[in-house]
Amino acid sequence: MTKELIATLFSGLVLGSLYALMSMGLALVWGGLRVLNLAQGTLYMLGAYAAVVAGRNGMPPAIGLLLAFLVIGVLGGLLYAGPVRVVAARQDHENAVILLTFGLATLGEYAALAVFGPQPQSVQTLVDGQFTVGGVAFTWNSIMMILATVVLLTLLGAAMKWTRFGLASRALAQQPDGAQLVGINRHRTSMLIFAISSGLAGVGGVLLSSYYFVTPYIGQNYLLLALIVTILGGLGSMTGTLYAAFLVGLIQSVSSLYLGTRWSLPILFAVIIVVLIVRPAGLTGRATQERL
Amino acid sequence: MSLVRAIRGGNATRRRPVGLGSTSFDITGVVAAVALAAVVPFLIPSVSLLGVLAVMCIWIVVNISWNVTLGYAGILSFGQLAFFGVGAYTSAILSVHAKLPPWLDTVCAVVAGGAAALLVGVAVLRLRGVYVALVTLAFHELLTTVIGGDYSGFTGGPNGLGPVQPYVPTNNLLIQSALGYWFGLAAVLVVAIAAILLVRSPVGLALVAGRDAENVASARGVRITRYRLVAFVFSGSAAGLGGALYGHYNGVVSPQIFSFGILMMLLAMIIVGGWGTVWGPIVGTVVLTVVVYYVQGVWPDYENAVAGLIMVVAILFLRGGLIGAAEGVAARGKLARLRRETANVER
Incomplete structure (x- = not known):
């Protein structure tokens, strides 16, 4: 029993790190630009396909990871520089941008369907082998996924705290007009935020592809989970998102163990409804201006 | 104001919120x-x-x-x-x-x-x-x-x-x-x-x-x-x-x-027709149904993708949808008429 529980908790951690990578992108873009990017799930899915393509051409997985970060990051940057920027400049942009990114997300899904076909595809694991502690098997691949997430998010956190770009985006998050007045290039910073969050989603997709099958529809499922995570963590709060991602991963795996996989989503949904009613600003619960 | 009174009208002034009709x-x-x-x-x-x-x-x-x-x-x-x-x-x-x-x-x-x-x-x-x-x-x-x-x-x-x-x-x-x-x-x-x-x-x-x-x-x-x-x-x-x-x-x-394709097609219908107007969803649904019907014949399984493309284009370039654009034209006509009338009065 304890063995099962340990294995479950471990898989909860793995799931949590996947969700963290993806929802961090959502939180970053919302915090910095006040834009909800529903195309994030599709970018995630495209990242997974980048790994599939890299694997087919015999490239080592590490190159695939880098490739996905760059390609999906550039794609995200273009997404901002093209349609999102036009619509986000409008007065009543909040709903229009959400609808726009939703449309783009579905278009991306159809594009992947047209290019790669609907059949599930698998990718080789990034790292082979496993080791056993106390009768519980841990694969190196999962360990690597958690490590990669920790490293990437630490880098991101350090960049937000100590670099000029981080300073600029935090200023943008607090007061866009004020940030422009002190000479911050709003559009370049926004584009960079968009590119980085998309790149993170792409890397998340690669990590995912070593864990699950890849189909054009996986973006939707992970978008849903990322949405749940962002609601729990409070929109635009990076630390809240991090806690919430691991919490969601653990709730999901523990409820699957005791109640069956069918119940994990309804339970999560009940949790977010309760959280929204009790603490409308999310778990870490600050509705103030301080973000990112 | 209570809800029932609000729906019945009560003694509130009745005004047209939006739209010209x-x-x-x-x-x-x-x-x-x-x-x-x-x-x-x-x-x-x-x-x-x-x-x-x-x-x-x-x-x-x-x-x-x-x-x-x-x-x-x-x-x-x-x-x-x-x-x-x-x-x-x-x-x-x-x-x-x-x-x-x-x-x-x-x-x-x-x-x-x-x-x-x-x-x-x-x-x-x-x-x-x-x-x-x-x-x-x-x-x-x-x-x-x-x-x-x-x-x-x-x-x-x-x-x-x-x-x-x-x-x-x-x-x-x-x-x-x-x-x-x-x-x-x-x-x-x-x-x-x-x-x-x-x-x-x-x-x-x-x-x-x-x-x-x-x-x-x-x-x-x-x-x-x-x-x-x-x-x-x-x-x-x-x-x-x-x-x-x-x-x-x-x-x-x-x-x-429940597929996202259908969700997006419905959204496309409303946006192309023009949201926040009485006739927008009706016109949009009819127009996109015709489009989707013909696309289905040429390019089956991708009709919702075409609807999505139309939606993205409409969000970017056709604000207010077809009805919104038509109302804009009509309002311009009204405005011109008003200006003419005031000009006549001044004369």
Whole structure:
């Protein structure tokens, strides 16, 4: 029993790190630009396909990871520089941008369907082998996924705290007009935020592809989970998102163990409804201006 | 102001919130359009065409009511297709398992759609707009996952639930399609008139006020959340009605109705037609149905992608949709006339 529980908790951690990578992108873009990017799930899915393509051409997985970060990051940057920027400049942009990114997300899904076909595809694991502690098997691949997430998010956190770009985006998050007045290039910073969050989603997709099958529809499922995570963590709060991602991963795996996989989503949904009613600003619960 | 008084009108001043047409003009227009459309089965007795038109009527019902939340109240809800699904599954389950007569399970579907909207609405409508989008989208996905993964036979799981009896069972395929179309038209008539009366009532004024200037409206004593809940429940019940019609027309209700492709096609219809206008969802649905019908012939399976492309282009370049653009032209004409008149007076 304890063995099962340990294995479950471990898989909860793995799931949590996947969700963290993806929802961090959502939180970053919302915090910095006040834009909800529903195309994030599709970018995630495209990242997974980048790994599939890299694997087919015999490239080592590490190159695939880098490739996905760059390609999906550039794609995200273009997404901002093209349609999102036009619509986000409008007065009543909040709903229009959400609808726009939703449309783009579905278009991306159809594009992947047209290019790669609907059949599930698998990718080789990034790292082979496993080791056993106390009768519980841990694969190196999962360990690597958690490590990669920790490293990437630490880098991101350090960049937000100590670099000029981080300073600029935090200023943008607090007061866009004020940030422009002190000479911050709003559009370049926004584009960079968009590119980085998309790149993170792409890397998340690669990590995912070593864990699950890849189909054009996986973006939707992970978008849903990322949405749940962002609601729990409070929109635009990076630390809240991090806690919430691991919490969601653990709730999901523990409820699957005791109640069956069918119940994990309804339970999560009940949790977010309760959280929204009790603490409308999310778990870490600050509705103030301080973000990112 | 109490809700009942608000709907009845009370002693509040009646004003047109948006749009150029008058209420009686719009209602007359809807009645005339439905009366004209009702003749189609006699002119073109084609089963396939009537099938397309019947589904179009159902989407018009869903879109008109979605437009009340999306366009007039400014609530970005992705839950409309979920409420539609709640209605469809309620009527199908009651019809297949409990053998209820079709009219009774349709009433139940309307109530269930409204109740689902009430539950979701109570949880999220106090919050910022983005949370509404997040939670309704999550609700949509939740329904999809739960129903798609249900192998107990209660909802039919991924294969769908059927056969759902039609409202009037006949063996003649043509009569059956025509009846499905007429029932759809009747629903369009009812829902369209209800929506027009709602948005042109003081409730509609409060919704638009909450959309355009939330702080001002609440400072003037408008209970925005309560009015938004009214709009939400109205659109949920109408979507439930659409779902019941769909179930009884199609004969099978399956999780395919929750697909993002359909959700996006419906959104595209509203956006292309013009949200926040009375005629927008109707015109948009008709236009996109025609487009999708022809795309299906050329490029099957990708018709929803084309609808999505049209939607993205419309968001970028056609603000206010077709109706919005037309109203812009009409308003320009009015403005020019006004200027001429003032110029004449000055002279």
